[in-house]
Amino acid sequence: MLSISLLHQLQHYHNLRKKIxxxxxxxxxxxxxxLHFLQNAKDxxxxxxxxxxxxxxxxxxxGKGRPxxxxxxxxxxxxxxxxxxxxxxxxxxxxxxxxxxxxxxDIRPTFLAVSSHTAHQEEKQRILRKYGGEVRVVxxxxxxxxxxxxxxxxxxxx
Numbered sequence: 811m812l813s814i815s816l817l818h819q820l821q822h823y824h825n826l827r828k829k830i831x832x833x834x835x836x837x838x839x840x841x842x843x844x845l846h847f848l849q850n851a852k853d854x855x856x857x858x859x860x861x862x863x864x865x866x867x868x869x870x871x872x873g874k875g876r877p878x879x880x881x882x883x884x885x886x887x888x889x890x891x892x893x894x895x896x897x898x899x900x901x902x903x904x905x906x907x908x909x910x911x912x913x914x915x916d917i918r919p920t921f922l923a924v925s926s927h928t929a930h931q932e933e934k935q936r937i938l939r940k941y942g943g944e945v946r947v948v949x950x951x952x953x954x955x956x957x958x959x960x961x962x963x964x965x966x967x968x
Contacts, residue, residue, distance in 0.1 A: 811901055811909075812916050820859070820917055821894050832919035834900060836863045837884045838877040843949070844863060845891075850948035851923035852893045859896045859917060860888050866902040874963030919943050927951040 812820075823830055830853045837844055852858040862884050868877040877884065881899050888897045903909060914922070914937050922938050922945045924931060935945045 811912055812898065816896065816898055817916065820894055823857050824918065828857045829920040830857045830859055830917065831855040831921045831923050832861065832914075833923045833936055834861040834863070834879060834915055836868050836872070837888060838868065838872075840879075840884070840887050843937055847923075847925055847949045848888075848891060848894065851921075854921045854923060854948065857895045858893060859898075859919065861900045861913070862888060862895055862903045863899055863900050863904075867900065867904055870905070885960050901948050907933055907937065910934065910942070914938060914943065921946045923948045925949040 818886075820830070831851050833848060833851045834846075835847075848858065848860070862881060863871070863877075865877055868881075875949055879887075885897055885899060888894055899930045900907065904913075908931075918941050919938070920943055921932055923942060924934070924945055926947050926949065928934075928947075931945055931947075938944050
């Protein structure tokens with residue numbers, strides 16, 4: 811699932827006893843809530859690792875016409891943030907609990923940072939505990955800012 815170089819990098823962080831914070835998301839039309847979310851996640855630990863959803867998964871989750879920005883653009887946008895340590899594209903098959911379990915087993919984060927509206931938090935908490943980590947809510951959902959609303963505004967204004 812993860813590249814050999816990423817696995818080596820993660821092992822290095824573990825050997826240094828760094829607190830690893832994992833975040834996953836789409837990050838389409840990057841906006842201020844994405845930035846706040848990632849900054850708050852970084853505040854939990856020493857190393858921020860971000861998994862960006864693949865284009866195929868975004869289409870599966872969000873429907874036709876999404877993502878607006880392709881996975882390489884979204885990856886580069888996150889990489890440009892100076893406080894982000896590592897970014898990678900999540901696998902296209904990443905919808906089952908066993909997929910999530912394998913990712914957590916490979917990364918072994920201290921924390922999985924989520925927002926208040928993240929789905930399946932109890933299941934994620936169960937998986938994290940299995941590997942010695944925990945889920946932490948780092949951002950309350952802001953109902954007036956989202957990629958879906960921004961996209962709707964762009965379409966309306968064009």
